[in-house]
Amino acid sequence: MTAPLVEVEQLQTYFPIRRGLLRRVVGNVQAVDGVSFSISRGQTLGLVGESGCGKTTVGRSILRLVEPTGGRVAFDGLAVRDLRGRELRNLRRRMQVVFQDPYGSLNPRMTVRALIEEGLIIHGLGSATERVDRVVRALERTGLSRQALERYPHEFSGGQRQRIAIARALVLEPDFLVLDEPISALDLSIQAQVVNLLIELREQLGLTYLFISHDLSVVEHVSDEVAVMYLGRIVERATAAALYAQPLHPYTLALFSAVPTVDPARRRRRIVLVGDVPSPSNPPRGCRFHPRCPLAESVCREVDPPIVSLPGHAVHCHVAARELARCGGNASVAATAIAAMLAERATPATPTLSPG
Amino acid sequence: MEGSMTPTQPTRSGGFWAEAWRRYRRRPLALAALVFVGWLAVVALFAPAIAGTKPVLCRYKGHLYAPCLAFFDRRLEPAVFARDRFRGTYPQNLKEKDPDSWAIWPLFFQDPYRAVRENEWPGRPANPARDEGHPSASHPFGTDQYGVDVLAKMVHGTTVALLVGFVSMGLAGTIGIIIGALGGYCGGWVDMVTSRFTEIVMCIPTLVLILALTAIIEKPSIWKTMAIIGATGWTGIARLTRGEFLRLRQSEFVMAARAAGAGPVRIMLRHILPNALAPILVPITFGIASAILTESALSFLGFGPPPPSASWGSLLNDARSNYSMWWLVVFPGLAIFLTVLSYNLIGEGLQEATDPRLREARK
Amino acid sequence: MIEQPPPASLASPARPTPLLAIKNLVTAFHTPAGRIPAVDGVSLSIERGRTLGIVGESGCGKSVTAMSVVRLVASPGRIEAGEILFSAGGTTLDLATLPEPAMRSVRGGRIGMIFQEPMTSLNPVFTVGDQIAEAVLLHRRVSRGAARARALEMLQLVRLADPLQRLDEYPHQLSGGMRQRVMIAMALACDPELVIADEPTTALDVTIQAQILELLSELRARLGMAIVLITHDLGVVAETCDDVAVMYAGRIVEQAPAAELFARPRHPYTIGLLAARPSPGMKHAGPLWTIPGMVPLPQHFPAGCRFHPRCAYARLPAAESGSGRAVPRSAGDLPCNAAVPDLQEVAPGHWVRCFHADSLGPPRSAQEIAAGELSP
Numbered sequence A: 001m002t003a004p005l006v007e008v009e010q011l012q013t014y015f016p017i018r019r020g021l022l023r024r025v026v027g028n029v030q031a032v033d034g035v036s037f038s039i040s041r042g043q044t045l046g047l048v049g050e051s052g053c054g055k056t057t058v059g060r061s062i063l064r065l066v067e068p069t070g071g072r073v074a075f076d077g078l079a080v081r082d083l084r085g086r087e088l089r090n091l092r093r094r095m096q097v098v099f100q101d102p103y104g105s106l107n108p109r110m111t112v113r114a115l116i117e118e119g120l121i122i123h124g125l126g127s128a129t130e131r132v133d134r135v136v137r138a139l140e141r142t143g144l145s146r147q148a149l150e151r152y153p154h155e156f157s158g159g160q161r162q163r164i165a166i167a168r169a170l171v172l173e174p175d176f177l178v179l180d181e182p183i184s185a186l187d188l189s190i191q192a193q194v195v196n197l198l199i200e201l202r203e204q205l206g207l208t209y210l211f212i213s214h215d216l217s218v219v220e221h222v223s224d225e226v227a228v229m230y231l232g233r234i235v236e237r238a239t240a241a242a243l244y245a246q247p248l249h250p251y252t253l254a255l256f257s258a259v260p261t262v263d264p265a266r267r268r269r270r271i272v273l274v275g276d277v278p279s280p281s282n283p284p285r286g287c288r289f290h291p292r293c294p295l296a297e298s299v300c301r302e303v304d305p306p307i308v309s310l311p312g313h314a315v316h317c318h319v320a321a322r323e324l325a326r327c328g329g330n331a332s333v334a335a336t337a338i339a340a341m342l343a344e345r346a347t348p349a350t351p352t353l354s355p356g
Numbered sequence B: 001m002e003g004s005m006t007p008t009q010p011t012r013s014g015g016f017w018a019e020a021w022r023r024y025r026r027r028p029l030a031l032a033a034l035v036f037v038g039w040l041a042v043v044a045l046f047a048p049a050i051a052g053t054k055p056v057l058c059r060y061k062g063h064l065y066a067p068c069l070a071f072f073d074r075r076l077e078p079a080v081f082a083r084d085r086f087r088g089t090y091p092q093n094l095k096e097k098d099p100d101s102w103a104i105w106p107l108f109f110q111d112p113y114r115a116v117r118e119n120e121w122p123g124r125p126a127n128p129a130r131d132e133g134h135p136s137a138s139h140p141f142g143t144d145q146y147g148v149d150v151l152a153k154m155v156h157g158t159t160v161a162l163l164v165g166f167v168s169m170g171l172a173g174t175i176g177i178i179i180g181a182l183g184g185y186c187g188g189w190v191d192m193v194t195s196r197f198t199e200i201v202m203c204i205p206t207l208v209l210i211l212a213l214t215a216i217i218e219k220p221s222i223w224k225t226m227a228i229i230g231a232t233g234w235t236g237i238a239r240l241t242r243g244e245f246l247r248l249r250q251s252e253f254v255m256a257a258r259a260a261g262a263g264p265v266r267i268m269l270r271h272i273l274p275n276a277l278a279p280i281l282v283p284i285t286f287g288i289a290s291a292i293l294t295e296s297a298l299s300f301l302g303f304g305p306p307p308p309s310a311s312w313g314s315l316l317n318d319a320r321s322n323y324s325m326w327w328l329v330v331f332p333g334l335a336i337f338l339t340v341l342s343y344n345l346i347g348e349g350l351q352e353a354t355d356p357r358l359r360e361a362r363k
Numbered sequence C: 001m002i003e004q005p006p007p008a009s010l011a012s013p014a015r016p017t018p019l020l021a022i023k024n025l026v027t028a029f030h031t032p033a034g035r036i037p038a039v040d041g042v043s044l045s046i047e048r049g050r051t052l053g054i055v056g057e058s059g060c061g062k063s064v065t066a067m068s069v070v071r072l073v074a075s076p077g078r079i080e081a082g083e084i085l086f087s088a089g090g091t092t093l094d095l096a097t098l099p100e101p102a103m104r105s106v107r108g109g110r111i112g113m114i115f116q117e118p119m120t121s122l123n124p125v126f127t128v129g130d131q132i133a134e135a136v137l138l139h140r141r142v143s144r145g146a147a148r149a150r151a152l153e154m155l156q157l158v159r160l161a162d163p164l165q166r167l168d169e170y171p172h173q174l175s176g177g178m179r180q181r182v183m184i185a186m187a188l189a190c191d192p193e194l195v196i197a198d199e200p201t202t203a204l205d206v207t208i209q210a211q212i213l214e215l216l217s218e219l220r221a222r223l224g225m226a227i228v229l230i231t232h233d234l235g236v237v238a239e240t241c242d243d244v245a246v247m248y249a250g251r252i253v254e255q256a257p258a259a260e261l262f263a264r265p266r267h268p269y270t271i272g273l274l275a276a277r278p279s280p281g282m283k284h285a286g287p288l289w290t291i292p293g294m295v296p297l298p299q300h301f302p303a304g305c306r307f308h309p310r311c312a313y314a315r316l317p318a319a320e321s322g323s324g325r326a327v328p329r330s331a332g333d334l335p336c337n338a339a340v341p342d343l344q345e346v347a348p349g350h351w352v353r354c355f356h357a358d359s360l361g362p363p364r365s366a367q368e369i370a371a372g373e374l375s376p
Helices: A055-063 A085-094 A112-122 A128-141 A158-170 A188-205 A216-222 A240-245 A250-258 A298-302 A318-326 A331-345 B016-025 B028-045 B067-071 B079-083 B091-097 B150-186 B188-203 B206-216 B222-232 B235-249 B252-259 B264-301 B312-321 B327-354 B356-362 C062-069 C100-106 C128-139 C144-157 C163-167 C176-188 C206-223 C234-240 C258-263 C268-275 C366-370
Strands: A006-019 A024-039 A044-048 A070-075 A095-098 A176-180 A208-213 A225-230 A233-239 A307-310 A313-316 B057-060 B063-065 B102-104 C020-031 C034-046 C051-055 C077-088 C091-094 C111-114 C194-198 C226-231 C243-248 C251-257 C344-347 C350-352
Touching: A006 A055, A024 A044, A024 A055, A024 A070, A024 A225, A024 A233, A044 A055, A044 A216, A055 A070, A055 A095, A055 A176, A055 A208, A085 A095, A095 A158, A095 B252, A112 A128, A112 A158, A128 A158, A158 A188, A188 A216, A188 C268, A208 A216, A216 A240, A225 A240, A225 A250, A233 A240, A233 A250, A240 A331, A250 A331, A250 C206, A298 A318, A307 A318, A313 A318, A318 A331, B016 B028, B016 B327, B028 B150, B028 B327, B057 B091, B063 B079, B150 B188, B150 B222, B150 B235, B150 B264, B150 B312, B150 B327, B188 B235, B206 B222, B206 B264, B222 B264, B235 B264, B252 B264, B264 B312, B264 B327, B312 B327, C020 C062, C034 C051, C034 C062, C034 C077, C034 C251, C051 C062, C051 C234, C062 C077, C062 C194, C062 C226, C111 C176, C128 C144, C128 C163, C128 C176, C144 C163, C144 C176, C176 C194, C176 C206, C206 C234, C226 C234, C234 C258, C243 C258, C243 C268, C251 C258, C251 C268
Parallel strands: A044 A208, A044 A225, A095 A176, A176 A208, C051 C226, C051 C243, C111 C194, C194 C226
Antiparallel strands: A006 A024, A006 A070, A225 A233, A233 A313, A307 A313, B057 B063, B057 B102, C020 C034, C020 C077, C077 C091, C243 C251, C251 C350, C344 C350
């Protein structure tokens, strides 16, 4: 088995909170706190979670757009955190990013041609004419025509701008693409177009994706493996099929059940979580999810949950660990049991005063 | 492949500035102000051709000369005229010393620095002085107490006024943008140092500083005044630039540029600065108006360049001791007022044309 | 564009007067670039106690419709035509032409509004309690103390923890979900008969959204007000609304009770929207179904049916069939690019604006279309 293209081990990114005249550090926003995963070449890892869970920061930390404060990031064997200067710049050619906001991620003062060409100029690739060719090729790959070259971003719609952003990422012919909520800001009828484009490009160019999103259905459709994040940590990770069929972590179950679905047959029993997400600068002790978890027990309040790894499925939860031990490692049995427990304890029919 | 390939708007956008210009054009006052300033610039540029006692172009002893340029810089006066003892009087000397000579004269034969003598221009009496110098057919704006024509002074004063505005603001803008950009982009201790420095300079009362510096400097000239105004007027621009750079540093397109491998210099110059420029131009424009006012104030107080100099403020200075000569107040005062007003209108128009928030409110 | 008579009420055939009846509403923006008809002949009716969902993508006019009802359309927008009949308390008012002072008493007093962005819809310099009390004081003659008590009552109603403490807190001290609850409390403070919620959960996380939607359902059951829910999320509509109206380019293209619409969508746009979502738990073998093209800009609305350039079913005259999509015209077929279809009732309470609503073959569900069969 070949080494994975991207390997992240105990990644930690804390943002210091400074107060006072001398700007002393009084605390840390623990945006990413011990995240580990690996992505093989050609695969897509989906990263889901709600706002504040740190998924965007994970993407940026891997690219070193934000400096990680701990852990290890390896890209094709290279230790990403140790690179400096020219080596770092060369690495950037191989890892690219597409951002969420098609309106903010393109410099409004630059023409489309200048935007896409910039990467080539920075890395000194090709003469002027060669650059234009490559830019046009990148544009056409994403479904735009050469006519767009001399235009400005504001002349395009959201979906088209996102295509420009994708073309910009592709022109350097990277191996790895971090897609940070690439379709969230787009209209529904355009989202499907861009998703299809991303999948097509992945197949044509053999790309590896880290697909970050809060949209569960799209993530499942696009990804091979999915990791669920909560408050800076991964709580569950599995192949897409396994995660959606047999979710083991209470948060994952709550997340799935919260998504409003059109088809009544597919609707899950809604598990309404109480309260809001705690602040990442002051995470709860033990399992970070315990204040909101309907199944929280005393051990959850004290001890960090262990990782339980099955083939193709890993979960960080005391309750899940216990259920899995009880049924001898059978994920689907455990999943059903956990779902039943949740349904029993967290039905919305009981009108309790919710904290938030 | 789905997805329409063509941009959503049929007509090409010429970019940010083209659109801003289109929006600017819609405001008649701003446009009028721009026209006025444009006209002033023309006047300033062609001042010696509009009012002067030296020919714009003349042919003398077989060569072409442009003596009027001496009004910009005394050293530009062709040496031949000094050798032939013209002593600054051209009309008769040209004819006497070279009958084949011809000359193109300025529109208005008057000198901004001295009163025109009797018969200097054949058939014309000397300039009236004192109270007889009220506006008349031959002196539309009158003459000052020494008989120097006010219109000529004002025409040449235009050059001074505009020069003061552009040079001092050019200097202030450059200093301000550099300091603000460094502070805003680098953050940390660089920001702390530049911010404190800016605040210290801000605390110094500008006019007092200028007066003090002017008093110390041995040979006060208009250039030194401009330099001082520029060196003290950059603080507001620096603050604004710092704010813009701080804000734009967080934009996603800057992050995208970093992801592509761009270094800090490229990001600052190519990405942040073009986006920050529009809001910065506004206080620069207002600063031009303020610089003109400052220079006028200095001249009015007597701290401007020494006589004989032509500046609007110096006319006001003369008016101080000659209350009965109302034309010494009205015309330069009006000129200063209109110029400062125009620059303010331009600044406002620029702000409205470029500020995205104001634009959205209109939508 | 003159509409046919507005569609029948979506509730029972024996029609009591609807709470809100919008008839042929036209709201346009007069910009330097021209007249933009954001809402172009929309007719809706909302019954007492029922929830109507208005669904569409950006630019379809759903928010402007809602704002028109309470006359909060930002200038240079103006209501140009149509009636907005609000029948409550025994009288019927035409909100489109009501004088402003009377309109002010309707806003907040009879019709409550919930906006999308709880961060910016609450005034950051006033406490939460003050803002709710202000809503009360504007419409009821009560003392400050009574208003404050009512504010506390509302905070309890929306299940905000520690309501007494929250009364004196500022918006920035609350989370997004909590702020949205405060907005709901403000909207309900004066017991309105109708609540208009403009994308109330779009800016919230999905678990918080679940909480808020749960809350809205419960409040509706308890207080009996009608709700107009504007959103782009079809799932939200499916789970919370009784009736649905789908808007496209300023017009309603389909209208039906929610269960009927999602089980048997008839308009090609609705079908496309439903098919374009990847269904959770069902991994598709191939690409997602897409609606080609983009939402047209108001300046360039197509002639005839506004959806036809993107419609897979559009029948154009054979001569214009360059894209190879056309089916030869048969007698009586109307070309989609020539005339605007009217709303027709294809099933009881189910209205569709499409020439081919009947002839699109047996009604197809979104899944069937996604499975690969397109042509009728």
